Amino acid sequence: MLVSLVLSESNPAGLLPSIILAISSLPKQLIPSIGGLESLNIFHWGFSCLPLLLPKSRAVSNLLEEYHTKNANLDFEILLLLQPLHLALCDTLQYLTTTSLLPAELQLLSISLVELLLLAASPQAVILKSVLWGCGIGVLVTCTYVLKWGVTLARVPKWRFRRPETKSKPRKSAFFGTLGTSIFAKTAIASDSSDDDVPEPWARRPLVSPKLHLKTKETVSKYNGTAENGSVSAIEPKGDNKIPNGTPNGDPDISFNVQRRHTLPTLVHVPPRSSKRTPSGRKKRSASSTVQSFFYLTQTQASLRKWLYAGWVYLCIIVIILGGVREYVGEFALHGNEPVGWALGYLFGDLPWFRMEVVKANFQRWICIPPRSGDEDLESCHLGWVEHLRHASFGEANTRLILCVYWLGIIVLGLAIVFRLSAIYEVDTRRKVFHFMMVGMLLPATYVDPTFAALALSLMLAIFLLLDLFRASQLPPLSKSLAYFLTPYVDGRDLKGPVVISHIFLLIGCAIPLWLSLGALPRTGANYLAGWEVPTREISMVSGVICVGLGDAAASLIGRRYGRRKWVWGGGKSIEGSLAFATAVGLALTLAKAWLRLGGWPANNDDSWFMTYGKAGVAAGVASLTEAVLTGGNDNVVVPVVLWLCVKGLDI
Known part of the structure; x- marks a missing residue:
């Protein structure tokens, strides 16, 4: 309201929308609510429209007349929708920024964007409106779901993706197969960050237990589809709780330097999750269905999909800028001139070689060239020596x-x-x-x-x-x-x-x-x-x-x-x-x-x-x-x- 009052001397049309938006930005706790604070408050909406419900007021009539003179495309219906637009924009900005901004800052930002949408008249304001509103709405409409999928896919650690199938699989030991499926798969569920490519230190420590229950080769081969049944055997540690040098089946020594992200072939064999806390003290979190849908991709497929998502976003942004935003700027900010040609003339129009090339190629209708310096530039002398240097x-x-x-x-x-x-x-x-x-x-x-x-x-x-x-x-x-x-x-x-x-x-x-x-x-x-x-x-x-x-x-x-x-x-x-x-x-x-x-x-x-x-x-x-x-x-x-x-x- 202070800004609108200062600008009202030269732009009185902006005072009425500012009053409506100021009432719309009052805290919900101050306005009697119909249906609860979180629902649409009809009373608040009607309260914000009170400045429009005074048709006999000469001041309001003068403001509306001035408003229609400078903004012929706006009327009472659009002003009535300012309060719902402001609330919807506040919710969108809060979703995008989460907790980075305070509620008062969200209100100010939303009001500024609405004022820009309604009152943009100069070429610079129209360009600013087109890049913020045009690009913003275009990206939200075309790329919302793709951006969500991309963020979700980027948060999936690399070791949680499915391993690519190979024709010849190396021989697995009984101990390695079960330990990799039970211990490291449980660790995989505890984290949801893409930075967790390397296992935690506690996950790489040797597991020493008085008694280890291990599956035999038949059980391990069952996962490969070669055995019909399997059994479980127990191996007692030798000496001072040390792991034996070999298994009863003659398998080689077991190495504990196992990387976590290559130990989970598929997610189907992950054991049931429990509510126990991890050694770091954090409670395990369940992955959503959207995140789990990416677990069946291989690392190559996930990388390809990331690039496809990025390509779609880049393509949409290029189409929005070169399509709708470019046409809007050329029509309403540049008086029908083509924006690219206008920009070239705006920056390079005084260079002699550039002017010559434009004339040779007959691009005068596309590239706007300023007139040559003449006697009219001498009038800039009375504006000061800086303006004279700039113009003449x-x-x-x-x-x-x-x-x-x-x-x-x-x-x-x-x-x-x-x-x-x-x-x-x-x-x-x-x-x-x-x-x-x-x-x-x-x-x-x-x-x-x-x-x-x-x-x-x-x-x-x-x-x-x-x-x-x-x-x-x-x-x-x-x-x-x-x-x-x-x-x-x-x-x-x-x-x-x-x-x-x-x-x-x-x-x-x-x-x-x-x-x-x-x-x-x-x-x-x-x-x-x-x-x-x-x-x-x-x-x-x-x-x-x-x-x-x-x-x-x-x-x-x-x-x-x-x-x-x-x-x-x-x-x-x-x-x-x-x-x-x-x-x-x-x-x-x-x-x-x-x-x-x-x-x-x-x-x-x-x-x-x-x-x-x-x-x-x-x-x-x-x-x-x-x-x-x-x-x-x-x-x-x-x-x-x-x-x-x-x-x-x-x-x-």
Whole structure:
């Protein structure tokens, strides 16, 4: 509601859906329930629709009129369905993230996605909606069961698969056949992880017993289909409870160095399970029918099926992106232009050789080429020297290429530093390198081309989500490499659920203030770049980068090393860390204001530097207090939004 009120001056249409979603997000315990808390609460649904049941209200009528003007495809029926959509989306997000997010964070995430679905109007917002909603729903519809099967198959240990049949079987000893079927098969049931390829140490110890009951050759051959009956004989140990050097039937010595995963020919001969606990103290768990259906596969068949599952997921994602998402983006975000050709012109349109090749091949209708630099670019001089360089000297497309090269250099340098520090510093220090990387990438570049930065963050968010989907689903060949790369940088929150949220929420925390700021600014641009230029810049654009990249990093580094005084409400946050957070954010906001003025962009106010220092200090103090109080939530997302509200409200 705070965000909607701040944006209502330029976009009043978003206020009414925000009121409905705010009522829909009230806890179930506060609303009288019809049928129980877990069932669909009709009373809550009706309560959320109260803002729509006031037809005589002039304010509501004006809001709906504005709503229909900007969103002609939405009406009362769609607004009535916001509460069920919000609840269904919360359940889906909770299933995907399990316990990685708090209930309040799930509510905020669901509301943000619904608002994006309803209010996306700019080209960047439409692209973000298409990649999140289009790809997300497409993957859920086409790949849900395949992903479940793939995860289940990946959790089956290799030694539980059926051994491939061979024409000539080696001779088995009586002791080996029974011991392998009884002891090691029982151990197989106790674990359900694919990492348990090697038997536990206690399972490999020699079994010494006063009396061992062993089956004879006839009984063992019965399993091979050669004998009609069998008998059981007992062998008394010799000496000091030692295993005899030979069996009564003349079999060779028995070796106890037996690997567990090759001792179970089929699952049919596994003895009945018991409720006894294993030597490790864990109670045995029964395998589900879905897991048991994979036990009859051989290792080769299981590997082939894993690759088939992965191939189906990759194929569906490629079809979704190149099919539905591409058509939707071209129609509603790029004014009917083909997305691939538009992207080529957007990045390489100012290169002379590229323009020549496009003209030679007669691809002007497919690849959008910007007009040549002329007298109209001289008008950019009044916007400042940075805008003049971007428009007249380098060219808009060449400036984007320069930014891409700059970002790539920061990423390579940051990864080199992280790998160098891996053997020296702890995990938290290495994680903060990524925070500083975001500062180096986005703080100077966001003002240069904010719409391009917003587009890059949207695409990177989609790539991060897809890569984490591959990792969590254990799809070959990327899952293991991604898991090995992310393991040294995860924290306790990442281990609560299947999704590693640290890097995703780091990117979201930097991107949300920029997306919100662009949603409140007017748009310019001509031809195929209509809606891709903003005439002004705001400090609120970089508030997320400042908060996450500098404030959070300073609070963590200073608080862990020099924090001695804790806040009275608990949570582990120190007063020294909060002071470091406020200091870093206040200085960064002041430097962002200085960069805005030095770059020559039009300022949003004429405040003196003393007034700017005071406003930056107040905003930094509020954000620092929020970070200190927010002990259970994810401060990488909530605190940047709070800082954005302060910067916009104080008009820094």
